[in-house]
Amino acid sequence: MRSIRYRLGAVLAAVFALAATVTACGGGQASAPGTLRLGWVVDPCWSQVPVARDLGLFDKAGVRVEILPFPTGAAALEALAGGAVDIANGGDVPTAAAAIKNPALRVVADGARWDGGRFVARRSAGIDEIADLAGRRIAVPLGSSAHFFATRFLAEAGITAELVQTGPAEIVAAVSTGSVDAVAVFQPALAKVVAALGADAVELQGRDKYNQHSLYLATASTVESKSAEIKALLSALRLADAPLTNREPAALAAVAAATGLEQGLIGGVASEFEFRTELGPELAGDLADRARWAKSIGRIPVDATIPDYGALVAPGPLNGAANG
Known part of the structure; x- marks a missing residue:
């Protein structure tokens, strides 16, 4: 299988092209049946994506995934809101803020946890x-x-x-x-x-470690209209969990190529993550915590209403996905 080899220029070009599309058209056209456009953040948090592609797991699950790279979760979430992608990656901090502006946002999976912030x-x-x-x-x-x-x-x-x-x-x-x-x-x-x-x-690193959630998000309408495709995507991501957890050479090579990390660094970086595609019971509370922080520093308006994040978690596709 082809590996994903994104250079910085290609990443930025893709982001600018998507931004121009959303600005000019006011949104994106629907993707073809059986296909998902994934706004992938170039970060090992979402390592399952390059692993699933390079190891043929998307094909095995029966879904075509068009991977569009973004430098940050905030940028990917903007593309999702504009209709340029069907699924977007986002950390818990940008997701908590985006949900306040976009109540149609839905969390379909949490791919990895990372407490290595420092x-x-x-x-x-x-x-x-x-x-x-x-x-x-x-x-x-x-x-x-x-x-x-x-x-x-x-x-x-x-x-x-x-x-x-x-x-x-x-x-x-x-x-x-x-x-x-x-x-x-x-x-x-x-x-x-x-x-x-x-x-x-x-x-x-401080004493009170921060455990980041690495989320996969869609809009409510996409969760409904592309339920089969999202289930297949999540099945492939679950299949990618084990090769990453076991530090299999092919999986690490896929992540190194996709993120631009040298082979000598990828093993240590991957060891910092807990790769398990799930929706944990702590997620809604953690998102509310991030929203309160954003309010406290003025990143979102003080009078903004913090939503019920539990209502924004959509477990249906993951419940229907095959276990890895």
Whole structure:
């Protein structure tokens, strides 16, 4: 099977093309029967996607999946709202905010949990612990899961720092050139920062770890109109869980190719994740927690109504999917 080899330019080109389509047309055309357009975030959180494609699991499940790459969950969710994709990936933080603006949003699966969120700083800047980040410039994609854990860890330490909006693709350069002293970011950018800084890297995590949910989302109308396709997609993702959990070489190679991680890094990165496609009972409460945080820092209006996230979880497709 072909592996997915996305370079940064291709990722950004796809994002801009989709944005232009949504802007010009006010939405996307329906995908063909038996096909799903998946807004895939280039992140090991959603490793099941490249594994399912490269190992032929989508074919085995009987669904055609058109994979459209995005740099962040927020961007993928915008494409979903505009009708440019049928399914989108999103972390719990952008999903909690998107659901307030788009009540038609539905969560159909949680593919992985990740509690490895942490700062990476330059030791040569005099940083050895989180307290040393007081008053420092920290690069972070604002509004993301990294923004959430960064503010949580800083508050836990009782310090403030300057959080500088930085896209995932610019994170490595920002800290390597010294324009910031530290970064807060998700994988695979996190591993790339550690590799770039080498012995100068110091990794700092707060006591209260943040367990990120890696979600698959659709609109209510798509859940209804493409129920068979979504069930098949989730069946394929469940089949991909075991090869990832077992760190099978073919699975790791698929993820490395798709995310641009070097083969020497992918094993360590994959070991940080719990790959099990499910819908856990804690999900709704965690989404509400992320929404309250977004309100507290002004990312969403203070008067916005926090929805009943339990009502936005759509377990039907996953219940009908085959077990891996």
